[in-house]
Amino acid sequence: MxxxxxxxxxxxxxxxxxxxxxxxxxxxxxxxxxxxxxxxxxxxxxxxxxxxxxxxxxxxxxxxxxxxxxxxxxxxxxxxxxxxxxxxxxxxxxxxxxxxxxxxxxxxxxxxxxxxxxxGFVYRFSRVAQQLKSWVQEEVVGDIRSVRLVYDWDLHGEWEQDEKGKWIKAPRYTGRMDEGGPMVDCGVHQIDLARWWLGQEVVDYHAQAAWVGEYEAPDHVYLHLNHAGGAHTMVEMSFSYGHTARDVTPMFTYDLIGSGGYLRYNRDGYILDAHAGDRTIRVPGTSEKDFPAMHAAFAEVLRKGEPGDFPQGRDGLIATKIARDATNEVIASRKKLLQKA
Ligand SMILES: NC(=O)c1ccc[n+]([C@@H]2O[C@H](COP(=O)([O-])OP(=O)(O)OC[C@H]3O[C@@H](n4cnc5c(N)ncnc54)[C@H](O)[C@@H]3O)[C@@H](O)[C@H]2O)c1
Structure with a gap:
């Protein structure tokens, strides 16, 4: 043991x-x-x-x-x-x-x-991410040129309801905005997925963002990544989608467009399929995270004493650096815009 x-x-x-x-x-x-x-x-x-x-x-x-x-x-x-x-x-x-x-x-x-x-890039271990990795490697839809990863949800909320329904301050969520906002907190998973699925490093990147709440970091970010092999990834991450609504429907989708078709995942309905010409492969989708699968893989790493394909410190550094640089870039350009106004 x-x-x-x-x-x-x-x-x-x-x-x-x-x-x-x-x-x-x-x-x-x-x-x-x-x-x-x-x-x-x-x-x-x-x-x-x-x-x-x-x-x-x-x-x-x-x-x-x-x-x-x-x-x-x-x-x-x-x-x-x-x-x-x-x-x-x-x-x-x-x-x-x-x-x-x-x-x-x-x-x-x-x-x-x-x-x-x-x-702990737990998204890599879900059946959804593993299936997409296999489809990309098998070139089921040809060579992947464009990746679009969207995660819009309401974590941003400065407020939450207590058990009696009273609105109270939510310091934990505020803290996560203080730690860099949605791209640093969650977008790192998507940046990691794009690098891993494509097997291509990111060679340059650029972001745009919007502010819904009054934090230093933006709460809705669009990040564009150019990969060494010529593919492009767009990550859209939001903490403010529906943050004032009682009945929030987060949006979580992956789209990978290749030279011969497209792959897609939509958490709404757990749709996971590949489309190439008149061929459609549909498999049961699951949640985009899988903690048991990650720990099973970690146990294997520990047994073997070598990391295999398990994400390492360098993967964590690269994803976080991109997310933080991109966030800092949009904070700086907003400051300039506000000074001019
Ligand atoms: N991979 C994912 O899906 C996912 C989801 C949520 C959070 N996270 C990450 O996990 C981490 C924890 O997030 P959380 O939401 O559970 O936070 P949390 O605030 O709910 O829990 C953190 C816990 O760490 C404790 N703590 C404080 N200082 C500590 C120290 N010096 N050493 C050890 N423990 C200490 C706190 O008392 C608290 O109980 C963060 O890095 C967050 O970004 C990852």
Whole structure:
């Protein structure tokens, strides 16, 4: 059994990572760590984890082989370096770090310590993304020239309703806008998918954006990526779509247009199909994320002691750098426009 510990037991650990680890053959959830005692207590009793720590050092000394880092982004570097010091294998949530130089330091540090730094690009592991990868590799619709990835939802909301229906401030969501907004927080998944599906690096990029709320970062971003092989990707990411509506219908689609047809996924109805000439291949679609499949793949990485196709620190750095540069570019051009006005 590979003993894994969780660093940061908030929302994504609760609904995604911990349940997935518990159902993965070969992985044992050995210990959890969260500096917030209330949160720690809640998670340890919910999942029946006896070894629960508010102290990072005690947690790291509790007999682990690997850690999953799911703290907020500003703490990833500290968690990763401390785990690498103990020679623990690491799976870290995105965005890898707040600044590129921090991500670079994390990668170097892990290399020097001889441990793997894997990144939790969970979208890659869904059946949808895996099927699209196979279709692209098999050239079912020829050579992919254009990729359009859209994720418009309402996370931006500054407000949420409590259990009595009263509107209250939602600091967690505000925090995620403060960490760079939708492209850095979520668009990194789409940037990673485009690089991975196409097998082509991004050679240049450019963004446009709109502000719906009054944050420094834009809450609706259009990012254009040119790939080394000549393909183009457009990522549209929004936290403000329907953010004032009670009944929000997020929009989540992938379109890949090739020289001989197109591939598409629409979460609304879980439509996943390939269209080439008079041939249509339709397979059952699923959710765009798959935490159990990611942890099963991570267990395999740990068993083999080599990363294979699992996203690595460098993938995390590249996606986050593009997302952050693009976001900074649009913030700067908006400031200029506002100064002129
Ligand atoms: N891949 C995905 O689909 C996905 C979804 C949501 C969040 N995320 C990412 O996961 C991370 C966590 O997000 P969340 O929504 O669960 O946040 P959250 O705020 O709900 O939870 C974070 C937890 O980390 C704890 N924490 C604070 N400082 C810590 C430290 N120094 N060490 C360890 N734990 C610490 C907090 O007490 C909290 O319980 C972020 O990087 C976020 O971008 C990924």
């Amino acid at each position: 590979i003993r894994i510990g969780v660093m940061g037991c908030g929302v994504v650990a609760d609904y995604g990572h911990i349940p997935a680890i518990l159902q993965t053959p070969g992985l044992k959830l050995e210990a959890i760590f969260d500096p917030d005692p209330k949160r720690l207590q809640m998670e340890s009793s919910k999942f029946g984890v006896e070894k629960a720590f508010t102290n990072q050092e005690a947690f790291l000394d509790s007999g682990l082989d690997a850690v999953l880092v799911s703290s907020p982004a500003p703490f990833h570097k500290d968690n990763v370096l401390a785990a690498a010091d103990r020679k623990l294998q690491i799976l870290c949530e995105k965005p890898l770090a707040m600044e590129d130089h921090q991500a670079e330091e994390m990668i170097r540090y892990c290399e020097k310590a001889g441990v793997m730094l894997c990144v």
